[in-house]
Amino acid sequence: MAVDAEAQFHVLAVDDSLLDRKLIERLLKTSSFQVTTVDSGSKALEVLGLKEDQTSTPALSPEHNEIEVNLVITDYCMPGMTGYDLLKKIKESSSLKDIPVVIMSSENVPSRINRCLEEGAEEFFLKPVQLSDMRRLRPHILKGKHKEQQLHQEENSNTNHIIISSSNNNNMSNKRKAMDEEVLSERTRLRFSSSSLNVI
Amino acid sequence: MSLMALREQLNVLVNSMFLEGLLDQQFRQLQMLQDASSPGFVAEVITLFCEDSERMLTELTKLLDQAVVDYQKVDAYVHQLKGSSSSVGAQNVKLACIQFKQFCEENNKEGCLSALNMVKHQYYSLRSKFDTMLQLEQRIQAYGSEQQN
Numbered sequence: 267m268a269v270d271a272e273a274q275f276h277v278l279a280v281d282d283s284l285l286d287r288k289l290i291e292r293l294l295k296t297s298s299f300q301v302t303t304v305d306s307g308s309k310a311l312e313v314l315g316l317k318e319d320q321t322s323t324p325a326l327s328p329e330h331n332e333i334e335v336n337l338v339i340t341d342y343c344m345p346g347m348t349g350y351d352l353l354k355k356i357k358e359s360s361s362l363k364d365i366p367v368v369i370m371s372s373e374n375v376p377s378r379i380n381r382c383l384e385e386g387a388e389e390f391f392l393k394p395v396q397l398s399d400m401r402r403l404r405p406h407i408l409k410g411k412h413k414e415q416q417l418h419q420e421e422n423s424n425t426n427h428i429i430i431s432s433s434n435n436n437n438m439s440n441k442r443k444a445m446d447e448e449v450l451s452e453r454t455r456l457r458f459s460s461s462s463l464n465v466i
Numbered sequence: 467m468s469l470m471a472l473r474e475q476l477n478v479l480v481n482s483m484f485l486e487g488l489l490d491q492q493f494r495q496l497q498m499l500q501d502a503s504s505p506g507f508v509a510e511v512i513t514l515f516c517e518d519s520e521r522m523l524t525e526l527t528k529l530l531d532q533a534v535v536d537y538q539k540v541d542a543y544v545h546q547l548k549g550s551s552s553s554v555g556a557q558n559v560k561l562a563c564i565q566f567k568q569f570c571e572e573n574n575k576e577g578c579l580s581a582l583n584m585v586k587h588q589y590y591s592l593r594s595k596f597d598t599m600l601q602l603e604q605r606i607q608a609y610g611s612e613q614q615n
Contacts, residue, residue, distance in 0.1 A: 289511065394552055
């Protein structure tokens with residue numbers, strides 16, 4: 267299973283319950299992730315290098331930032347900043363918006379799930395989170411990485427194509443287009459795949 | 467007692483807890499997460515759960531003792547307790563919390579008081595078995611490390 271299987275990804279877990287933090291940390295470590303846990307949305311933003319009232323990180327380039335986070339998994343119900351608020355902040359930030367976010371909740375509330383998915387959450391896990399749920403994380407991280415790679419290729423080859431559409435006839439862009447479509451349709455599938463929902 | 471006998475005792479205890487509905491499958495998940503790299507995981511989680519729960523039961527008792535009950539605060543604590551009992555696999559405690567939440571939503575003081583008593587009853591039954599479990603775990607761990615020497 268080549269390179270990706272070896273890569274250790276870093277997950278930031280956010281939950282106000284100490285017990286649940288212990289649990290998610292163990293689940294993630296058992297699944298070979300590097301883990302940082304914090305007990306609030308505001309602490310999460312600090313780790314990500316963003317102050318609560320900023321929309322972009324102050325550093326000159328992403329590489330200069332604190333630790334690289336490949337995925338954020340957060341509880342929904344938290345005092346102060348909820349998981350939804352945190353999700354919004356991340357998606358509104360130019361430097362953080364491509365980090366996949368997963369929401370966890372002990373309650374199966376369709377409108378809540380919908381809201382989160384619409385705001386850009388990759389998935390919604392019902393608590394208590396299981397070991398088998400951890401397998402669903404890696405694909406989201408890898409997808410993000412592909413997109414990142416494509417963006418870099420774009421920048422390097424000095425074209426002014428936007429990533430979504432391409433009308434070139436060379437091999438590179440055809441491959442890229444096929445991958446884009448795959449990524450897009452996968453994204454759509456996953457958006458509406460949560461648990462037992464029937465979302466349009 | 468031999469290591470095998472200790473393990474057997476622990477198994478019998480845990481199985482009886484499953485049969486009685488004190489524990490549900492979530493507890494099995496916890497056991498699965500314990501391994502060589504994290505040998506004290508279950509004990510750690512159980513201990514955390516007990517500390518957390520007792521703190522919340524104390525707060526809940528205080529809140530319901532007031533002349534005018536702040537149901538929002540009560541609900542917040544019950545929600546927390548329900549969450550941690552669910553995370554640990556403490557089935558009966560979780561079920562009692564769900565009942566409690568109902569009464570809370572109805573602002574029913576009598577109902578809340580009786581629900582609190584039920585939660586306490588379930589919690590303390592579980593607690594005494596957890597204590598035995600922890601003691602057995604400790605002896606097993608100690609035995610294991612002795613054997614290695």
